[in-house]
Amino acid sequence: MQDEVVTVPSQRFQEHYLPFVPSDSAVQDCLKVLKDKRLVIEDANNKNLWEACQAPPSQSGVIESSAYNFLSETADVLVNAEYKVKNAAKEVNDNRRKVLSAAIHVMDDDVRRTHMYSITIEDDQFMPWYWSRSHSARSEPVNFVNDVETILKILISLLFASEQELGLDSTVQRCFDEKRNNTCFVYKIGKKYFKTVQSIIENRALVMTTRATRVFRVVEVKDFNDLSELGPEKVLKDVWLESKADTEKGIQTKLFARFDALADRLSGAGPEPIQLQAMKNEDVKTTLIDAITTKKYKNYFLTIEWDSEGTSCKAVADDAKRSPFCEEERASVRPARVVYADLSRSYGSPHPINTSSPTPNISTERAFATKRPYRVVYNEVCEPLHHVASLATVLKAMIDCLRGMRLLHLVSPLLSPGIPAVQLMYCVGWIHRDVSSGNLLWYGAGERGILSDLEYAKEFNPQGSGQPDPKTGTVYFMAIEIASQLHLFLPERGFGKKAHPLRTHHVIHNFQHDLESFFWLLMWTLLGRIEGTRVSRWLVKTVFMENDLTVRRKVLADMDYLGKMLSKGLPDCVASYQEDLEWFSGALFTGYMLRKSKIEDIASYAEPHCIASAVLAECHEYAVNHDIVLKVYGKHMVQAPSEDLGARQTRGTRKRSRDDDVYEPDQESGGSGDGSEGPSSKSPRGESTTDIGSERQLRPRARTE
Numbered sequence: 268m269q270d271e272v273v274t275v276p277s278q279r280f281q282e283h284y285l286p287f288v289p290s291d292s293a294v295q296d297c298l299k300v301l302k303d304k305r306l307v308i309e310d311a312n313n314k315n316l317w318e319a320c321q322a323p324p325s326q327s328g329v330i331e332s333s334a335y336n337f338l339s340e341t342a343d344v345l346v347n348a349e350y351k352v353k354n355a356a357k358e359v360n361d362n363r364r365k366v367l368s369a370a371i372h373v374m375d376d377d378v379r380r381t382h383m384y385s386i387t388i389e390d391d392q393f394m395p396w397y398w399s400r401s402h403s404a405r406s407e408p409v410n411f412v413n414d415v416e417t418i419l420k421i422l423i424s425l426l427f428a429s430e431q432e433l434g435l436d437s438t439v440q441r442c443f444d445e446k447r448n449n450t451c452f453v454y455k456i457g458k459k460y461f462k463t464v465q466s467i468i469e470n471r472a473l474v475m476t477t478r479a480t481r482v483f484r485v486v487e488v489k490d491f492n493d494l495s496e497l498g499p500e501k502v503l504k505d506v507w508l509e510s511k512a513d514t515e516k517g518i519q520t521k522l523f524a525r526f527d528a529l530a531d532r533l534s535g536a537g538p539e540p541i542q543l544q545a546m547k548n549e550d551v552k553t554t555l556i557d558a559i560t561t562k563k564y565k566n567y568f569l570t571i572e573w574d575s576e577g578t579s580c581k582a583v584a585d586d587a588k589r590s591p592f593c594e595e596e597r598a599s600v601r602p603a604r605v606v607y608a609d610l611s612r613s614y615g616s617p618h619p620i621n622t623s624s625p626t627p628n629i630s631t632e633r634a635f636a637t638k639r640p641y642r643v644v645y646n647e648v649c650e651p652l653h654h655v656a657s658l659a660t661v662l663k664a665m666i667d668c669l670r671g672m673r674l675l676h677l678v679s680p681l682l683s684p685g686i687p688a689v690q691l692m693y694c695v696g697w698i699h700r701d702v703s704s705g706n707l708l709w710y711g712a713g714e715r716g717i718l719s720d721l722e723y724a725k726e727f728n729p730q731g732s733g734q735p736d737p738k739t740g741t742v743y744f745m746a747i748e749i750a751s752q753l754h755l756f757l758p759e760r761g762f763g764k765k766a767h768p769l770r771t772h773h774v775i776h777n778f779q780h781d782l783e784s785f786f787w788l789l790m791w792t793l794l795g796r797i798e799g800t801r802v803s804r805w806l807v808k809t810v811f812m813e814n815d816l817t818v819r820r821k822v823l824a825d826m827d828y829l830g831k832m833l834s835k836g837l838p839d840c841v842a843s844y845q846e847d848l849e850w851f852s853g854a855l856f857t858g859y860m861l862r863k864s865k866i867e868d869i870a871s872y873a874e875p876h877c878i879a880s881a882v883l884a885e886c887h888e889y890a891v892n893h894d895i896v897l898k899v900y901g902k903h904m905v906q907a908p909s910e911d912l913g914a915r916q917t918r919g920t921r922k923r924s925r926d927d928d929v930y931e932p933d934q935e936s937g938g939s940g941d942g943s944e945g946p947s948s949k950s951p952r953g954e955s956t957t958d959i960g961s962e963r964q965l966r967p968r969a970r971t972e
Contacts, residue, residue, distance in 0.1 A: 271476050272403045273587035273635075280406035281420060283584040284397040286428030289420050297419055307415060315415040323391040323412055324352045345433045346384045346425050347373070354390035360593040362387040367475075367592070370398045375470050378452050378481060378505060379441065381640065382434040382580055384425060395421050398475055399580040400507040402635035404587060436577060436640065440491050452483075453491050454503060456575045456642050461485040461503055462494055468705075476635075481505045484648060501572065502645045508722065509636040515643055516574045518721045522697060523565070526674070530560045542696065545870035548877040555673060567671030569708075569719050570646040577640035649708035649717055652792075653900035658841075659890035661792060661897065664709045664716030665785065666883045668702075671718035672781055673876055675699055696869070698727050700776050702784035703741035704791070704900075727777060729867035739776075743811045744787040746780035747823060751816050755824065755859045778872040779858055782879055783823075786851050787811075789883070790822075793841050793848075796897040802836035823856055840895050847882045854878040 281288050289297075298315065301307040308318045347369045351358035366385040374380045385396040393411040397404045409417050431437055438455040444462060453462045468482035482504050487497040508514065513521075533539065533556055546552040558564045655661050675697040699706075700723040708717045723739045740749065748755055752774050787810075795807040809815045810822065821828045829852055833845040858875040862868055 271474060272405060272590060272592050273583060274590040275404050275406055275584045275587050277406045277409050277417065279584055279586055280395065280397075280404065281424070284404055284406075284581060285395070285421065285424040286432035287424055289423040289427075293423060294416055294419050297423060298416070301419075314413070316412065317415065320412060325354065325390040345430075345435075346386060348386040348388070350387075351389045354392055359387075359389050362389060363592060366396060367398075370396075371473070371475055374398065374475070375472070375479070377441075379436045379439045380434050381436050381577070384433065393418055393421075395425075397581070399638075400476055400479055401580045401638045402583055403475055404584065405590075438575070438577065442491065442494060444494050446494065446496070451494075453488065453494070454485070454505075454642055455491070456503075456573045456644055459573050459644075460488050460490050461501070461644060462488045462496075463503070464500060467502070477507070479505075479507050485644065500648050502648055504643050504645070506641055506722070507638045508641045510579045510639050511636070512722070514574060514576065514641055515721050516571050518724055519568065519571060522675070522721065522724070525697075526559055526564050527562070530562065533560050541869050542873060545873035546877060547874065548880070551673075551877055551880055554670070558670070558674060564671075564674050566713070566715060567667060567674060567718055568721070569649075569717055572644045572646050574641070574643040577642075579637045579639040582637045583635045647708075647710050647713070647717060649710045649719070651705040651901070652707050652709060652788075653704040653796075655709050656897050656899050657890075658792070658797075658895040658897055659887060660709055662883055662887035662890050664707055665788070666880070666887060667716030668707045668718045669785060669876075669879060669883060671716075672699060672702070672785075673880075675718075675724065675781075696727055696778065697724055698776055698778060699724050699781050701740045702781055702788065703744050704788060705741070707788070729775060729777070740784065742814050743791060744784040746783040746787075747816060747819050748774045749776060749780055750814065750819075754864075755820070755856075756863050775866060777866045778869075779855065779862075779875060782872075782875055783855055785879060785883075786823075786848075786855060789851070789886070790848065792897065793838070793844060794836060796900075797838045797841065797895065798898075799838045800836055802832060803838065806832060806836050823852055826853065840893065843889065844886055847886055851879060851882045 275283065298307060302309075306318055307315055308321075310316055310321075347366055349362040349365045351362050366387055370383050370385055374383055382397065382399040385398065387394045387396065388411055391410055391412040392408040394408050395406050409421070411418060425433070440453050442451055442453050442462070443449075444451045447464070451463045453460055463483040463485055465484040466481070467484060468480060470477065470479040470481050472479070482502060484500050485503040486500055488494045489497065529540070538544075543552055543555065546555075558567075652661050652664055655664070699718070699721070701720055706718070706720040708719050710717050742750065754774060791807070791811055794803045795811065806818075809818050822832065823829075826849065829849060830845070833848055837845055854875045858871065862871045865871070
């Protein structure tokens with residue numbers, strides 16, 4: 268929260284953030300009533316004072332409960348408050364942490380909340396707070412003892428505001444479900460009503476400004492008052508999107524229109540897209556063409572039945588100033604335990620935060636985008652892959668989702684009449700940008716995998732936007748180039764004056780980054796979800812939990828290193844997968860090396876896709892004949908990969924005790940001994956000019972049962 272709070276002058280806070288600003292006559296009427304009841308008095312100078320607090324509480328020698336007892340009825344339930352008699356830094360920060368903790372807890376647990384207000388008082392310093400999914404703001408302090416009129420304005424606004432003005436969404440209500448004998452939430456989405464039956468994903472972030480994604484099993488009901496169930500269970504997702512961001516329904520509509528346009532072209536006399544022309548595997552190619560022309564492509568995506576958008580939260584006030592949440596702790600904030608963390612952040616943000624300036628204007632810092640709630644109802648009730656216990660089922664789902672991913676990559680805009688076919692080379696497809704175990708789903712009723720969460724999907728633009736793409740996705744499965752914002756292929760600059768374009772150009776999310784996420788997902792499934800060895804536990808800890816990009820690069824780029832790690836790390840039941848993983852890794856690395864800076868070469872992505880399909884197919888064929896059970900994450904209180912990027916990157920690891928059986932690289936001969944890498948490698952992969960499908964890529968030999 269250190270960089271998520273802005274401070275606003277008191278008068279501006281009242282005008283911009285409070286539910287409404289009471290009129291002067293209303294304040295005077297309130298003062299008259301308070302004076303009649305002797306709650307407010309006038310001193311010798313006709314200055315209004317609280318009868319129970321005529322001097323700063325720190326001078327009265329009383330405790331908090333006595334000093335502020337007369338306010339206990341004015342800050343209840345919808346507006347939380349914390350009081351301290353002293354105004355020292357320790358008391359100030361304790362108050363702030365408590366109101367923040369309460370606000371996060373309430374907004375996470377109560378899906379009706381769109382925003383929230385709090386009050387902190389330290390001695391005679393009164394401060395109202397505003398919390399939202401976009402940003403949080405606080406007023407400059409108001410003197411609680413000497414400025415009764417301003418205090419009354421703020422309290423009147425909070426006391427007489429409507430429920431909606433205080434942050435309760437009128438389209439969601441909390442109800443008691445007599446049939447199921449529990450409390451539920453009922454959502455109004457369009458003209459339909461849905462009651463929650465079971466929580467699938469809950470928001471439990473440590474900060475306020477998240478997407479706050481929640482997913483429920485729901486059933487349609489008649490209305491808020493009649494909870495009679497009208498049909499089968501469905502799935503509802505509740506998420507906060509930036510106000511200018513397209514909705515998942517909008518993205519899917521555009522995507523399906525492209526599929527239909529491509530189907531028309533494939534059914535006619537038009538040329539095939541270059542993505543199809545470059546595919547050497549005719550079976551894969553035929554399957555994709557059939558899915559597009561028969562409109563079976565819809566089977567690989569969720570069916571959206573209803574969706575709705577809510578009202579955007581407040582924008583940042585014009586004259587807001589950035590201020591630390593806890594002043595004295597600013598210098599003690601621990602950096603993320605991620606290699607290249609500082610470099611990644613600077614590349615990842617279009618407006619890096621300059622922490623050397625104490626109160627910079629917010630317009631020159633991070634742009635806090637306004638957000639609005641978005642709700643969407645899907646027909647299919649699915650499970651994320653980390654809830655699926657069968658390896659064969661997980662691999663089948665990955666195969667189906669990879670096919671859906673290839674369909675995404677194939678979609679190209681229709682060419683205008685008269686444009687030469689050769690310009691198909693420069694047509695762009697779509698990229699998903701968030702492949703994870705939570706976005707690849709298994710639909711048991713249909714016995715197929717489904718690719719979900721299109722909120723980050725967009726058309727591939729090899730030229731970029733002039734600014735670095737924000738790092739999207741789950742860090743466990745994020746491509747190395749995206750996580751580090753550094754290219755794997757960095758050629759020598761040479762003797763010329765001008766730097767190579769890749770040294771001055773941002774990393775742009777491309778098709779292979781999506782494909783690489785499938786590789787990391789497969790690695791995590793085999794190493795982290797099956798009881799393994801010391802080496803497998805070390806790899807999971809280093810590659811995934813700590814996101815050590817040095818080790819991740821070696822896994823992808825160093826054939827000997829990966830071979831040694833897999834030979835010692837893969838559990839016995841999947842030891843035969845080593846060659847498949849090496850083949851997959853080799854195809855990815857060679858793809859990067861051959862493509863170099865020509866990321867617009869659409870044809871160059873075809874062969875890595877075919878190899879990925881072959882790898883998953885061979886792994887699935889083996890798993891079908893072997894009952895391999897995976898650990899299930901999320902259902903039995905096992906920590907699954909977090910969906911919150913910030914929380915993942917800053918999560919630390921506990922100190923290892925002497926009883927922990929953890930592999931350390933310096934225990935092996937030739938190890939680096941620095942604790943960050945495994946055994947040293949001897950033959951890193953160089954810039955290969957070999958075709959991706961050649962023997963250089965370690966095609967797996969036939970297995971023996």
